[in-house]
Amino acid sequence: MIPFNKPFLTGKEAHYMYQAVYTGKLSGNGFFTKKCQNFFEEKYGFKKCLLTTSCTDALEMCAILCDVQSGDEVIVPSYTFVSSALAFVRQGAKIVFADSMSTNPNMDSEKLEALITPKTKVIVPVHYAGVACDMDKIMEIANRHNLLVVEDAAQAIDSFYKGRPLGSIGHMAAFSFHETKNIIAGEGGLLAINDERFIRRSEIIWEKGTNRSEFFRGEVNKYGWVDTGSSFLPSEVIAAFLYAQLESMEIIQNRRKAIWAKYHDGLKDLADREMFFIPEIPNYATNNAHMFYLVCRSFEERSALIQYLKEHEILSVFHYLSLHKSDYYIQHYDDRSELRMCDYYADCLVRLPMFYELTNEEVGKIISVIHDFYQHNW
Numbered sequence: 001m002i003p004f005n006k007p008f009l010t011g012k013e014a015h016y017m018y019q020a021v022y023t024g025k026l027s028g029n030g031f032f033t034k035k036c037q038n039f040f041e042e043k044y045g046f047k048k049c050l051l052t053t054s055c056t057d058a059l060e061m062c063a064i065l066c067d068v069q070s071g072d073e074v075i076v077p078s079y080t081f082v083s084s085a086l087a088f089v090r091q092g093a094k095i096v097f098a099d100s101m102s103t104n105p106n107m108d109s110e111k112l113e114a115l116i117t118p119k120t121k122v123i124v125p126v127h128y129a130g131v132a133c134d135m136d137k138i139m140e141i142a143n144r145h146n147l148l149v150v151e152d153a154a155q156a157i158d159s160f161y162k163g164r165p166l167g168s169i170g171h172m173a174a175f176s177f178h179e180t181k182n183i184i185a186g187e188g189g190l191l192a193i194n195d196e197r198f199i200r201r202s203e204i205i206w207e208k209g210t211n212r213s214e215f216f217r218g219e220v221n222k223y224g225w226v227d228t229g230s231s232f233l234p235s236e237v238i239a240a241f242l243y244a245q246l247e248s249m250e251i252i253q254n255r256r257k258a259i260w261a262k263y264h265d266g267l268k269d270l271a272d273r274e275m276f277f278i279p280e281i282p283n284y285a286t287n288n289a290h291m292f293y294l295v296c297r298s299f300e301e302r303s304a305l306i307q308y309l310k311e312h313e314i315l316s317v318f319h320y321l322s323l324h325k326s327d328y329y330i331q332h333y334d335d336r337s338e339l340r341m342c343d344y345y346a347d348c349l350v351r352l353p354m355f356y357e358l359t360n361e362e363v364g365k366i367i368s369v370i371h372d373f374y375q376h377n378w
């Protein structure tokens, strides 16, 4: 069976973890944590980076930093992972869901302004599959209405919008190192702060509401409880694992992009015949090959394709169910907006296997099984 995902190990993870263990500094914010944070600050120009135990945690920190309170409204795409909404719900926000574009699942910035009310506080663009949302348009709307922008860049490591790294454009951003992402730590995340006003408070929230980081830098002579917060930082063992991955980022990204290009070349003829569509990468965006997906013509066709691939020992998967139709949202909110494009992707999108160790031969097999399916079945 060709799996859908297989976590890739560079070979140095255990070595660095061993180092972390035997230097005796196991809690967070040590040698490897700093190395990882510096890596991101230097490579992408984020003003301040803090490792977190997950992207969900980084998003929760964003919700606290944006001072989201009961009754505030936060605009989130409905076609996304639960965490993009949940982090703000925990602060008491009302979630207002945005629909996707027809050309890809990202939030439709043309329809964004209609969702803004006097209670709106934050917009959360999610860069689906690592492909940029239209950030100029989103930032222009946010600035005009005095709103904060939190980029959910969970899938968007090492991807760009008009040459600018994703995660560097909004006021702050959250990345994920979950084992299903390009760069992994098992579970892990990163908060990137771009607006300097939020830096000091982010460190305090990260360290359980204390000014411990300032104390260790010698800026204050004692530390204590100064704000809200939680234990958002991972242990050095996790950071050590992550650092090994970051060192190999280029080879990981290059291999994934090569797999993506092979899929694209092999399936383009079927897309040209309109059997399905392969979402185009907008001119303003790059592709970090987080995911390769097709959008089928119907729910039935997608189910049949997934089944057919499974019969041929290939695991493909659909993705998000519309959050605006989730049990939680229905129970807690009375907004019953129709989000047509979101529902379309929920019904018709299928993701193909994508991982470093996927061989060219396997990609070739997947392409030919998909050709067979459309020849014989639909």
Ligand SMILES: *Cc1c(COP(=O)(O)O)cnc(C)c1O
Residues within 6 Å of the ligand: 053, 054, 055, 056, 057, 080, 081, 083, 084, 126, 152, 154, 155, 175, 176, 177, 178, 187, 188, 189
């Ligand atoms: C993976 C993912 C998350 C959650 O990341 P965790 O690190 O598992 O918390 C959030 N948002 C999006 C868009 C994701 O793809």
